[in-house]
Amino acid sequence: MSEPFEILLVWSEVVLQVPAGVSAAKVLIDAGVPIDMGCEHGECGTCSTEYVEGDVIHKDTCLTEGTRQHEFCPCVSRARGRLVLPF
Numbered sequence: 001m002s003e004p005f006e007i008l009l010v011w012s013e014v015v016l017q018v019p020a021g022v023s024a025a026k027v028l029i030d031a032g033v034p035i036d037m038g039c040e041h042g043e044c045g046t047c048s049t050e051y052v053e054g055d056v057i058h059k060d061t062c063l064t065e066g067t068r069q070h071e072f073c074p075c076v077s078r079a080r081g082r083l084v085l086p087f
């Protein structure tokens with residue numbers, strides 16, 4: 001079971017809760033953040049989104065280790081604690 005975590009949209013000054021079992025992509029899209037969706041399985045990279053800081057638990061199979069330092073796939077990936085996004 002996936003753990004809940006929090007997303008801070010730093011420019012909007014909005015904190016979003018990502019419940020266990022719900023994707024970050026769904027929470028972000030519901031909040032109006034423009035995320036393009038593709039496979040929804042961590043395979044295509046279409047949803048790849050920049051983050052500023054946070055302890056991301058990467059669950060995709062498409063991003064390189066280098067890209068993972070500043071982007072994550074919110075369709076499958078999660079975080080520990082608070083993840084900060086530049087929105």
Ligand code: FES
Binds near residue numbers: 039046047048076
């Ligand atoms: S939608 Fe394909 S990796 Fe997220």
